[in-house]
Amino acid sequence: MTSPAISEADSPAIRLSGIRFRYHDSAAWALDGIDLTVRHGEYVCVVGANGSGKSTLALIMAGLAAPDEGTVELLGHRVFDDAGAHPDEYRAARHGIGMVFQNPEDQIVTTVLADDVAFGPENLGMARPDIVRHVDAALDAVDMAGHAPDDPTRMSGGQQQRSAIAGMLAMDPRLLILDEPTAMLDTVARADIMRILDTLHARGTTIVHITHSPDEAHRGTRVVEIANGHAVGDETIIPMSHGRAAAKDADGADGGSSSLPSDIATDGGATDGTEPTEPTEHAEHADPVIAVRDLSFAYTSGEPVLSGFNLDVRAGETVALVGRNGAGKSTLARLVCALGKPQSGTITVHDIDTVRAGKRERKELRRHVGYVMQHPERQLFADTVREDVAYGPRNQELPADEVNRRVDEALDLLGIAHLADRSPFDLSGGQQRLAAIAGVIACRPDVLVMDEPTASLDARATARIRDLIRTLHARGVTIMLITHAREELALADRVVDLSRSAAPRPEAAAGRRTTGMREMRETHETHERDRADAVSRMDPRVKMALTLLLMFSAFAISDVWQLLAGAALVGAAIAVARINPLRLLGTVHPFLALFAVTGAANVFFVRTGTPVWSFGPVTITDDGLWTMVIYVLRFALVILLGAVFLTRTTPTQMTDAFESLLSPLARLGVHTHELSLVMSLALRFIPTLTGEARAVADAQAARGGGIETGSPMQRARAMGAIVVPVFAGTLRHADNLSRALDARCYEGGSGRTHYRVMAVGARDVAAMLVVAVYLGTLVALAFIR
Amino acid sequence: MSVSSPTTNHSTGVSDSGRWSAKRIAVYALFVALTIVLSFVEFPILPGVQWLKYDPSGIVALVAGFAYGPAAAAIVSVLGFVPHVFTDPWGAAMAILVSLALSLPAALVYKRNRTRTGAVIGIIVGAVVAVVAAIGGNLVVSPFYFNMPVSAVVPMIVPILLPFNIIKMAIHGVVTFLIYKPISNLLDKRA
Numbered sequence: 001m002t003s004p005a006i007s008e009a010d011s012p013a014i015r016l017s018g019i020r021f022r023y024h025d026s027a028a029w030a031l032d033g034i035d036l037t038v039r040h041g042e043y044v045c046v047v048g049a050n051g052s053g054k055s056t057l058a059l060i061m062a063g064l065a066a067p068d069e070g071t072v073e074l075l076g077h078r079v080f081d082d083a084g085a086h087p088d089e090y091r092a093a094r095h096g097i098g099m100v101f102q103n104p105e106d107q108i109v110t111t112v113l114a115d116d117v118a119f120g121p122e123n124l125g126m127a128r129p130d131i132v133r134h135v136d137a138a139l140d141a142v143d144m145a146g147h148a149p150d151d152p153t154r155m156s157g158g159q160q161q162r163s164a165i166a167g168m169l170a171m172d173p174r175l176l177i178l179d180e181p182t183a184m185l186d187t188v189a190r191a192d193i194m195r196i197l198d199t200l201h202a203r204g205t206t207i208v209h210i211t212h213s214p215d216e217a218h219r220g221t222r223v224v225e226i227a228n229g230h231a232v233g234d235e236t237i238i239p240m241s242h243g244r245a246a247a248k249d250a251d252g253a254d255g256g257s258s259s260l261p262s263d264i265a266t267d268g269g270a271t272d273g274t275e276p277t278e279p280t281e282h283a284e285h286a287d288p289v290i291a292v293r294d295l296s297f298a299y300t301s302g303e304p305v306l307s308g309f310n311l312d313v314r315a316g317e318t319v320a321l322v323g324r325n326g327a328g329k330s331t332l333a334r335l336v337c338a339l340g341k342p343q344s345g346t347i348t349v350h351d352i353d354t355v356r357a358g359k360r361e362r363k364e365l366r367r368h369v370g371y372v373m374q375h376p377e378r379q380l381f382a383d384t385v386r387e388d389v390a391y392g393p394r395n396q397e398l399p400a401d402e403v404n405r406r407v408d409e410a411l412d413l414l415g416i417a418h419l420a421d422r423s424p425f426d427l428s429g430g431q432q433r434l435a436a437i438a439g440v441i442a443c444r445p446d447v448l449v450m451d452e453p454t455a456s457l458d459a460r461a462t463a464r465i466r467d468l469i470r471t472l473h474a475r476g477v478t479i480m481l482i483t484h485a486r487e488e489l490a491l492a493d494r495v496v497d498l499s500r501s502a503a504p505r506p507e508a509a510a511g512r513r514t515t516g517m518r519e520m521r522e523t524h525e526t527h528e529r530d531r532a533d534a535v536s537r538m539d540p541r542v543k544m545a546l547t548l549l550l551m552f553s554a555f556a557i558s559d560v561w562q563l564l565a566g567a568a569l570v571g572a573a574i575a576v577a578r579i580n581p582l583r584l585l586g587t588v589h590p591f592l593a594l595f596a597v598t599g600a601a602n603v604f605f606v607r608t609g610t611p612v613w614s615f616g617p618v619t620i621t622d623d624g625l626w627t628m629v630i631y632v633l634r635f636a637l638v639i640l641l642g643a644v645f646l647t648r649t650t651p652t653q654m655t656d657a658f659e660s661l662l663s664p665l666a667r668l669g670v671h672t673h674e675l676s677l678v679m680s681l682a683l684r685f686i687p688t689l690t691g692e693a694r695a696v697a698d699a700q701a702a703r704g705g706g707i708e709t710g711s712p713m714q715r716a717r718a719m720g721a722i723v724v725p726v727f728a729g730t731l732r733h734a735d736n737l738s739r740a741l742d743a744r745c746y747e748g749g750s751g752r753t754h755y756r757v758m759a760v761g762a763r764d765v766a767a768m769l770v771v772a773v774y775l776g777t778l779v780a781l782a783f784i785r
Numbered sequence: 786m787s788v789s790s791p792t793t794n795h796s797t798g799v800s801d802s803g804r805w806s807a808k809r810i811a812v813y814a815l816f817v818a819l820t821i822v823l824s825f826v827e828f829p830i831l832p833g834v835q836w837l838k839y840d841p842s843g844i845v846a847l848v849a850g851f852a853y854g855p856a857a858a859a860i861v862s863v864l865g866f867v868p869h870v871f872t873d874p875w876g877a878a879m880a881i882l883v884s885l886a887l888s889l890p891a892a893l894v895y896k897r898n899r900t901r902t903g904a905v906i907g908i909i910v911g912a913v914v915a916v917v918a919a920i921g922g923n924l925v926v927s928p929f930y931f932n933m934p935v936s937a938v939v940p941m942i943v944p945i946l947l948p949f950n951i952i953k954m955a956i957h958g959v960v961t962f963l964i965y966k967p968i969s970n971l972l973d974k975r976a
Contacts, residue, residue, distance in 0.1 A: 551874050716959045
């Protein structure tokens with residue numbers, strides 16, 4: 001055994017020599033002979049193009065992946081050498097290394113920020129008072145102390161990324177590695193992250209920042225450039241004075257508030273009912289192709305994303321839509337493609353009223369309008385690129401040779417004809433983007449809506465897409481282009497800034513998630529606001545066990561008195577939980593409606609008892625009616641109990657209780673801790689996957705693939721075109737999440753400590769007594785009868 | 786889908802000591818999340834029979850079983866319906882039973898014969914077991930669910946329960962078969 005700490009003080013933070021790394025399905029080396037030393041206290045920025053190998057290098061430096069060849073020393077631990085990986089050394093080194101990834105959302109492990117930040121310290125087995133101290137300090141360091149009880153999955157990308165950094169800081173890392181942490185953030189959020197890194201560096205943390213932004217790279221003390229798996233440059237930067245650093249901050253923040261060059265006229269899609277301004281050079285095309293009138297849209301009532309919005313786009317015009325995150329750009333794009341219904345106002349595209357369009361009109365609209373969603377590569381599904389691109393033309397039921405012609409044309413336009421027979425999943429990110437766009441172009445739309453088509457793409461693919469926009473414009477295609485990139489504004493005839501017209505909204509990211517689980521969301525909001533009631537403060541284990549007991553025992557109810565006892569108990573629970581009964585009924589009414597229908601159907605199946613009414617073969621008996629009444633009412637009790645529990649228990653408490661109640665099974669060899677972590681992570685990813693599944697379904701619908709129409713086989717295919725990309729997304733999140741778990745030193749349940757403590761109190765004992773009395777009453781009533 | 790467990794090369798060896806690696810936990814969690822999401826996408830497929838609804842979540846359990854083995858199928862089947870326990874307890878129990886009946890036999894068959902044919906046989910065996918389990922389960926649960934005697938449920942088997950479950954399994958099977966190749970490409974790439 002090597003004793004790890006001997007030389008930690010004088011050894012460098014990272015020493016890599018002769019590192020080679022290759023992915024299993026590739027003959028080429030992703031990294032080919034990298035030598036790099038990072039000393040303690042340095043702030044090293046690693047730059048390079050997409051695919052240069054810099055992310056792989058980051059994983060190796062963080063101790064999250066082992067190379068194929070070379071020597072790796074991390075924080076004085078020789079973790080990899082000619083003898084291979086040394087797991088114990090890796091484990092020891094990792095405890096001092098933090099890593100922050102590009103995608104903010106995939107690093108979140110639970111739905112309460114403080115619990116999320118505590119996850120790492122828990123894995124390190126810190127004592128509870130230490131965890132509390134570390135969590136508080138970490139949240140403070142990233143300015144998120146006020147958000148400790150909030151749900152990070154509903155925060156903006158910038159807040160999520162700061163939370164991810166806090167999750168690392170809580171583990172006291174000496175070395176912090178960040179892989180493009182600002183790639184998915186807007187300018188203001190970027191400036192926040194850069195300022196936090198400056199502060200951490202000033203406190204002595206060694207920082208390695210992987211970035212493709214030259215501006216960000218020069219914040220460091222040293223810039224290392226990677227190209228084709230080699231280190232091609234290493235430049236030391238003269239440290240900036242504190243004053244200059246501060247000046248840079250101010251610049252960054254300024255850039256965020258007005259990202260438009262002043263020489264391009266912008267027009268704010270008038271909100272006050274006035275008509276949009278008409279540039280004179282377009283006067284000859286009197287009829288707009290896209291006409292938006294008085295449009296209002298809100299995902300959640302009271303938080304409009306668009307209100308009273310007007311816009312005209314004339315034939316052949318390219319209009320750029322700009323505006324800060326959450327200004328409603330993507331929403332507008334979806335509405336123009338008839339992928340959602342506004343609360344009020346109209347959108348006419350090619351004289352088709354998208355709001356009132358029937359099935360046939362919508363199909364007609366799909367032939368005209370192409371929709372390139374954000375990250376369109378997420379909609380790829382077929383075995384080959386050719387098949388994927390052919391999906392839209394085939395849905396238009398064109399003859400086979402016409403389909404082929406269109407596919408070839410689209411592949412040529414995007415310069416990917418040579419990839420036609422490859423699996424889309426084998427391509428690089430940039431190639432995938434081009435293939436997905438080809439799939440939209442192959443439908444030959446005369447109106448093309450593109451939502452950030454070049455976001456997080458390298459220079460070559462970006463140039464290709466800008467060329468495409470120019471070509472299509474020259475061919476007379478009407479283009480609506482949503483963008484954050486200043487360079488793209490030059491492609492547009494006109495720029496519309498939605499920030500000026502949209503109603504102010506508190507947090508950008510939250511509104512986007514219109515999940516199919518509105519009840520769950522409301523539940524969330526409720527318990528965030530009000531935690532003072534007795535049911536919220538019960539021990540979650542007791543609460544869960546009692547709820548299940550009551551729910552299942554309700555099915556034994558079979559007479560009036562038992563029903564009354566049950567109603568009294570449920571009423572009491574609602575009162576003690578301080579829930580507005582009407583609101584509660586609002587959340588469960590779809591179920592109640594369903595019971596009423598099935599209950600009514602029941603009446604016809606019961607033949608015993610005295611007939612009350614009969615008509616031909618149908619006879620309704622008093623037994624039948626009684627069956628229905630009991631069925632509907634006792635089921636209502638069950639549902640209400642469940643709703644009280646869900647409304648007054650956080651997902652974190654639920655999984656804690658779940659783990660605790662399962663723990664007896666651990667003796668039988670069941671991995672109860674792991675199962676409850678799986679459950680907790682699953683609950684946390686529901687909104688993410690719901691949003692993605694919806695986006696993919698929209699994008700495929702825009703290519704004419706719908707599961708509502710067509711022959712059974714066509715519908716099954718349409719379902720496949722949605723399910724495959726959703727699976728791909730699921731696996732992508734799983735990859736990211738597993739790295740995030742590794743980075744937080746998750747090494748199984750043993751040795752973990754707990755941030756939250758559960759304790760059974762007087763309140764819980766009282767609840768148990770009440771339930772015991774109630775159950776006794778039910779049994780007694782059964783015998784009296 | 787020739788992947789036996791969600792592990793990776795370039796391993797640092799750290800996660801080998803835990804009972805389940807971070808990778809395995811992450812993959813299970815995301816499959817469970819997907820099951821939960823899809824279980825809310827439900828619609829009736831027999832006109833007039835509102836309480837029997839199709840939802841595509843069974844496909845996830847099937848794919849999990851093919852990709853990661855019977856244990857994964859079981860975990861996804863059970864945990865995927867836990868959230869429904871508090872809204873529809875008997876419905877959740879039924880859904881878990883049917884999902885297990887479909888995905889476990891399918892995964893076991895495929896484990897012995899890892900080919901497209903093996904997958905088809907697996908799906909068919911699973912579908913038959915699942916239809917039997919669904920009807921048996923309905924006979925047991927309906928008295929609680931509908932306050933209805935078993936004798937009232939029996940007449941529903943042929944006109945309602947049987948066609949519903951056969952259609953449901955047919956949709957599961959056809960879609961799983963269609964997505965089999967692209968998804969195995971995806972999984973192989975990540976191996």
